[in-house]
Amino acid sequence: MRIEGKAFTTIWLGDDAASIHVIDQTRLPHKFEIVTISNVAEAARAIADMQVRGAPLIGVTAAYGVALAMRADPSDGNLDKACAILAATRPTAVNLKWAIESTRRRLSGLPPNERGPVAYAHAAAIADEDVALCEAIGEHGLALIEAAAARKGGERVNILTHCNAGWLATVDWGTATAPIYKAHEKGVPLHVWVDETRPRNQGASLTAWELNQHGVPHTIVIDNAGGHLMQHGDVDLVIVGTDRTTASGDVCNKIGTYLKALAAKDNGVPFYVAAPSPSIDFTMDDGVAETPIETRSPQEITHITGRAADGRIETVCLVPLGSAAHNPAFDVTPARLVTGLITERGVIAASRDALARAFPDRAAKPQ
Numbered sequence: 001m002r003i004e005g006k007a008f009t010t011i012w013l014g015d016d017a018a019s020i021h022v023i024d025q026t027r028l029p030h031k032f033e034i035v036t037i038s039n040v041a042e043a044a045r046a047i048a049d050m051q052v053r054g055a056p057l058i059g060v061t062a063a064y065g066v067a068l069a070m071r072a073d074p075s076d077g078n079l080d081k082a083c084a085i086l087a088a089t090r091p092t093a094v095n096l097k098w099a100i101e102s103t104r105r106r107l108s109g110l111p112p113n114e115r116g117p118v119a120y121a122h123a124a125a126i127a128d129e130d131v132a133l134c135e136a137i138g139e140h141g142l143a144l145i146e147a148a149a150a151r152k153g154g155e156r157v158n159i160l161t162h163c164n165a166g167w168l169a170t171v172d173w174g175t176a177t178a179p180i181y182k183a184h185e186k187g188v189p190l191h192v193w194v195d196e197t198r199p200r201n202q203g204a205s206l207t208a209w210e211l212n213q214h215g216v217p218h219t220i221v222i223d224n225a226g227g228h229l230m231q232h233g234d235v236d237l238v239i240v241g242t243d244r245t246t247a248s249g250d251v252c253n254k255i256g257t258y259l260k261a262l263a264a265k266d267n268g269v270p271f272y273v274a275a276p277s278p279s280i281d282f283t284m285d286d287g288v289a290e291t292p293i294e295t296r297s298p299q300e301i302t303h304i305t306g307r308a309a310d311g312r313i314e315t316v317c318l319v320p321l322g323s324a325a326h327n328p329a330f331d332v333t334p335a336r337l338v339t340g341l342i343t344e345r346g347v348i349a350a351s352r353d354a355l356a357r358a359f360p361d362r363a364a365k366p367q
């Protein structure tokens with residue numbers, strides 16, 4: 001995507017063709033800072049601290065993290081160690097596990113001295129595939145937005161999204177935002193309700209920043225406003241991302257997504273999930289019972305970081321000292337609440353049969 005006219009993806013190789021550069025998403029929207037990652041420990045820290053975040057992007061970052069490790073020491077022991085370090089960073093997005101295991105399978109049969117260059121090429125291939133998958137999701141989702149516009153006779157389409165499933169969460173385009181960017185570029189009149197997405201405010205800080213960069217009309221709302229907006233006909237469709245969609249169509253996404261899906265169902269608002277196939281876990285069935293839900297630090301709830309009037313970035317405490325806080329980072333929306341999955345192979349029902357038909361190659365041999 002473009003930032004002030006300059007083309008950007010969220011991850012790229014350093015001039016030394018070894019280190020990697022990423023955008024530090026913990027500094028947005030107030031500072032645009034680039035971080036250089038030079039070893040697997042730094043890659044793991046960037047994922048754990050959410051300098052890079054979003055299911056597809058943490059997968060790509062982990063793949064490059066393995067490449068950095070192989071450049072330093074391509075032994076079997078270091079390959080196992082690097083994969084373990086990266087896999088331990090965040091448990092929920094299946095893209096992370098998929099990218100690490102895909103990279104391990106690609107490297108383990110090679111002589112150690114060949115692993116470095118192959119690891120970088122494999123990480124780049126995962127990154128390139130992500131761009132293509134997200135753009136395809138954009139095309140398939142565009143048709144949904146155009147159909148909504150046709151129903152509204154040219155009035156603007158109001159789309160609600162939760163968290164950031166934008167180009168910042170992927171290598172480019174985003175998943176939930178790809179249809180929005182495609183429709184905006186095509187001149188389809190639209191407006192986006194941006195859930196702030198407490199506690200880390202990925203919506204208010206990241207999605208709003210992205211949409212501002214691209215001139216997409218949008219309004220930030222508190223997470224609890226979505227049901228009210230839907231009750232009053234102010235939402236034409238919901239498009240969110242996913243961190244792990246199960247073989248039966250259950251969708252794990254940022255905490256609060258489930259509540260949006262319930263409100264959408266109650267108000268007859270179409271609820272779509274942008275789901276690139278690396279985020280589909282064909283080894284899992286019951287998302288509510290089986291998905292590992294990351295619990296993050298209570299400090300993400302009790303404290304907030306922002307820009308003071310004098311421009312300083314500061315963190316302040318929001319709650320009484322001594323109060324406990326519980327911070328589950330994701331929830332699971334049962335398939336019955338999902339209108340459709342926008343995949344790179346088309347818009348399909350959130351069901352086992354539809355997923356198996358769309359991805360026979362994956363459903364046949366769950367990895």
Ligand SMILES: CSC[C@H]1O[C@H](OP(=O)(O)O)[C@H](O)[C@@H]1O
Pocket residue numbers: 053054055056162163164165166169170174175176202240241242243253254255329
């Ligand atoms: C394109 S998938 C993005 C997905 O990942 C986000 O989680 P986090 O910000 O914690 O990495 C959120 O669930 C998004 O929908």
